Amino acid sequence: MLALGYPQHSLAVEKNLRELLGPEVSRVPHRRVDRRVDIVCFSKGSMKPLLIIECKAVDFTPSMFHQLLGYNQFIKASYVALAGAKQIILGWYDTIKKEYRFKEGLPSYGQLTSD
Numbered sequence: 001m002l003a004l005g006y007p008q009h010s011l012a013v014e015k016n017l018r019e020l021l022g023p024e025v026s027r028v029p030h031r032r033v034d035r036r037v038d039i040v041c042f043s044k045g046s047m048k049p050l051l052i053i054e055c056k057a058v059d060f061t062p063s064m065f066h067q068l069l070g071y072n073q074f075i076k077a078s079y080v081a082l083a084g085a086k087q088i089i090l091g092w093y094d095t096i097k098k099e100y101r102f103k104e105g106l107p108s109y110g111q112l113t114s115d
Helices: 017-027 062-075 109-114
Strands: 011-016 036-042 049-055 079-083 088-094 099-104
Touching: 011 017, 017 062, 036 062, 049 062, 049 109, 062 079, 062 088
Parallel strands: 049 079
Antiparallel strands: 011 036, 036 049, 079 088, 088 099
16 A cells, blocks of 8 residues: 555554544444454545455455445445455445445555545
């Protein structure tokens, strides 16, 4: 990620929802409060999540996408991604089509922050 210009100080590894949401944690169902997001990248100059990444050691399944989107229901990052040994898939919510869209690859930090 550093090669793509993601500042090290903007990255957090293995953050649980309780830490990310702070006082807003009360809106998360109790059974999900202690779940962890593998990687969170924050926006420039703020603590707003820009991108959350779930890392998987196996081929992606629909349930993995559901897990990722479930986390983002509470975190509200602009982008989500699944990362595996062979590929990474980036997603974002299309407000016009009212659905998530996905594509392969991970853009640079500059590309994500300029969109």
